[in-house]
Amino acid sequence: MTFRWTLAAPMLLAACSTQPAVPDASEAYVRLAAIPGRPAAGYFLLHGGAKDAVLVGAEAPGAARAELHTSRRTGNGMASMDSIARVAVPARGRVAFAPGGQHVMLFGLPASVAPGSTLPLTLRFADGSATLVAARVIAAGDAAPE
Numbered sequence: 053m054t055f056r057w058t059l060a061a062p063m064l065l066a067a068c069s070t071q072p073a074v075p076d077a078s079e080a081y082v083r084l085a086a087i088p089g090r091p092a093a094g095y096f097l098l099h100g101g102a103k104d105a106v107l108v109g110a111e112a113p114g115a116a117r118a119e120l121h122t123s124r125r126t127g128n129g130m131a132s133m134d135s136i137a138r139v140a141v142p143a144r145g146r147v148a149f150a151p152g153g154q155h156v157m158l159f160g161l162p163a164s165v166a167p168g169s170t171l172p173l174t175l176r177f178a179d180g181s182a183t184l185v186a187a188r189v190i191a192a193g194d195a196a197p198e
């Protein structure tokens with residue numbers, strides 16, 4: 053019996069090289085606030101898809117609301133945050149949501165969202181598409197997961 057790999061192999065290679073249309077996210081985690089009831093912050097790395105995209109919102113199950121924020125230093129060295137409506141995700145580019153920079157602020161998370169649990173974050177784009185990423189939940193003082 054002879055197997056016919058000659059046809060199948062090039063098709064597999066083609067599948068691997070296609071970029072997904074929608075950006076996807078990795079390395080997601082949510083850092084809970086030190087004070088219960090205060091908002092948590094979500095971080096992740098966005099990988100641009102085949103086309104430019106614009107992140108316009110986020111959601112998490114049970115959260116009262118989620119906002120896109122960016123941190124900045126004020127003149128007196130204090131940290132402050134601004135709400136942002138849109139974040140450009142260039143095709144094949146990388147956009148980091150990281151401490152000290154852009155993040156998703158999660159308000160009113162239920163008590164079940166505790167360190168060690170996983171919170172699915174839905175990231176919504178201007179064209180109506182969305183990407184889902186599982187974020188590891190960590191305590192306020194924990195280091196970012198590897």
Ligand SMILES: [Cu+2]
Binds near residue numbers: 122133155156
């Ligand atoms: Cu914030």
